[in-house]
Amino acid sequence: MSETPVTVLGLGDMGTALARALMKAGHRTTVWNRTAAKAEALAAEGALTAATAGEAVAASPLVVVCLLDYDSVRQVLEPLGDALSGKAVVNLTNGTPQQARDLAAWAAGHGAHYLDGGIMAVPPMIGTPAAFLLYSGSPDVFADHRAVLDLFGESHHLGEDPGRAPLYDLALLSAMYGMFSGVLHAYALVRSDGVAAADVAPLLGRWLTAMSGAADGFAQQIDSGDHATGVVSNLAMQSAGFVNFTGSAGDQGISPELIAPIGDLMARRVADGHGHEGLSGLVELLGAGGPGAVQTR
Ligand SMILES: NC(=O)c1ccc[n+]([C@@H]2O[C@H](COP(=O)([O-])OP(=O)(O)OC[C@H]3O[C@@H](n4cnc5c(N)ncnc54)[C@H](OP(=O)(O)O)[C@@H]3O)[C@@H](O)[C@H]2O)c1
Structure with a gap:
């Protein structure tokens, strides 16, 4: 077998899927x-x-x-110390x-070459075209082992700063949790009126797909700092309508806690005089940065 031998530490759902992808490609695992x-x-199945x-x-x-999590990574790697020297x-x-x-700094201190990664997939997606993974840290590790990493999913290297991949990972997962919060609220709402979630699911999927394009438009507005040009759904209108979401939750006897925070932010932004702008302006209430702070890669 000429493929690079690979070790996998951690055999939860994800580690097991990663190990299987390696074994399937013939790596001594x-x-x-x-x-x-x-x-x-x-x-x-043949793993050592x-x-x-x-x-x-x-x-x-x-x-x-x-x-x-990183606590468990530290608990496992720190006792190994210099045994990691020369390892990727x-x-x-x-x-x-x-x-x-x-x-990464700790690993470098022990002579290891460190690459951090974020997995944009759930375990059954590993090794399929639907999976992609974000990496940052050692460009050499990425280049030397790219063929192995590509077995897990499409590989993206985001630069030498090891913190960049987790930054993107957390950003993408934050958006996912926002979507999931809305989905769960939607199902709680219809269930409160005796409607099965499955009856709504096809329409909900269609609506989420239609709205996903908003991410590109928001990005342009946030990077430019112009939240007003071309707006077709102004914030004052959205804020006026949002009381119906919290109000209906109360009427139906369900908690609005998954969706209420964005309503509060909308009301604040309107009160601050930005009712003519779009939803993207809420980012200005979240702190840190602003258009001038943006770096282009
Ligand atoms: N599953 C997903 O959908 C998914 C998607 C993307 C990224 N991820 C990430 O992938 C990582 C693993 O996820 P998973 O789904 O495989 O989780 P999991 O099924 O809960 O497995 C957790 C793993 O961590 C080990 N572990 C926990 N604490 C430990 C400690 N103190 N010392 C040594 N080992 C310890 C567990 O060992 P034991 O078996 O001994 O408990 C197990 O191997 C997580 O960081 C997760 O965020 C997961």
Whole structure:
């Protein structure tokens, strides 16, 4: 087998999917998990199992880490110390930009080459064209192991700052949670009137698809600082209508807590004299930055 041997630390749902993608492509794959039983299915499929994280790291030049959070990553990697020297460490664990920068500095101190990553996929999407992954940190690790990383999904390197991939990851996931919040509120609302969620789902999917294009328009307005030009749904109108969302929730006996915050921001922005603008202006209430602070890549 000529493919690069790869180690995977962490065999939760995602680590298991990553290991399977490697094995399917013929990589000698060594796996380790804190709870050893989770490695049994992969071992039956041909993975090599390591009794300790140290043994797993020693087995391959490329180490993929996919644990719950950075605390668990630290708990697993720190005792290994200089055993990581010369290794390419690709950490796909969700975290903050600062956590990624701190871990990259720690890894460099032990001679490891560090690449951080964010996975824009759920486990069944790994290895399919629907998956994409965001990376930042060592350009050499990305270039040297690009073929391996592409097995997980389409790979994007966002620069040498290890914090950049988690920044994008958290931004995309924030938008996802905003969408999910709205979806859950929508289903609670119709359920309160005896309507099955499944009856609404096709129309909801169509509506979300139609509205997803707003992200591009908002981006232009936010980068330019001009939230008024070309507006067809002014904020005063939207704010006046929004009381119906919170009001109907009260009438129907459901909590408005998933959607109420944006209504409060709309009312504040209108009160500040921006009722003629569009929704994108709410970003100005969230702090940090402004058009002058934007860097182009
Ligand atoms: N699943 C998804 O849809 C998805 C999508 C994108 C990104 N991600 C990210 O991928 C990472 C893994 O997610 P997952 O879905 O695989 O989670 P998971 O199924 O809950 O698995 C968590 C993993 O972390 C390990 N772990 C937790 N605490 C540990 C500790 N203190 N020491 C050693 N190992 C520890 C667990 O080991 P044990 O088995 O011993 O508990 C397990 O291997 C997360 O950062 C997540 O945000 C997940």
